[in-house]
Amino acid sequence: MSQNLGKAVLIGLAFIVSSILILGLIITMFAYFEWFSIGVIEKLVYMTFVLSLFLGTSISAKIVSEKGWLIGLMMGGLFVILTALFYTIGVDAGLTFKVLIRCLIALVICLTGGMVGVNLPSIKR
Template structure:
């Protein structure tokens, strides 16, 4: 069972990393040319991360085919912990209510992605 989970995690995390790199390139290009306002750019970045982590969690859960909610909680926990490290180390602003709300939304999105991923039909 652990080999199956390892393969699923490798595939899902590879998708997440590659998607973040592609979205980062696209968002950087959009910001460089000034096609959208700066205020909207933060929302675009957050939406890209939500889409990426929802799909990545669904991929991991589909390949593992068990415990989608638990996989969603684990992926969301890693994402929130990394965000927390960024806020406490990299940014001088204190944690805000917006961070807590986005953390809860992240948990809900990743858990939903995990539960949907488990129930997706597989090709055999």
């Protein structure tokens, strides 16, 4: 497990970051041209984070192929730490209860993604 763990986490994080950036660019375009209302844009942003975290954790767990809950816990914990650093260092706003609830939801999403990712069928060539 430890041989592929670092590589799997980096691949999962790369997927999460790249998908958030690409989908964020698309959502920004929607907001710029006012194709959707602000409420829809907020929901699209949240769905982007949820989908990216779930799929990135699933990819990481699929690479490791065991203990998906642990991979999900690691990815979720890493996300919570990065979010806490972003809100305490990067943004003037402090950690609010809403941010902590979102971090808890992200942790559950990552745990679920890890458990699903381990059970995905492998591609046989």
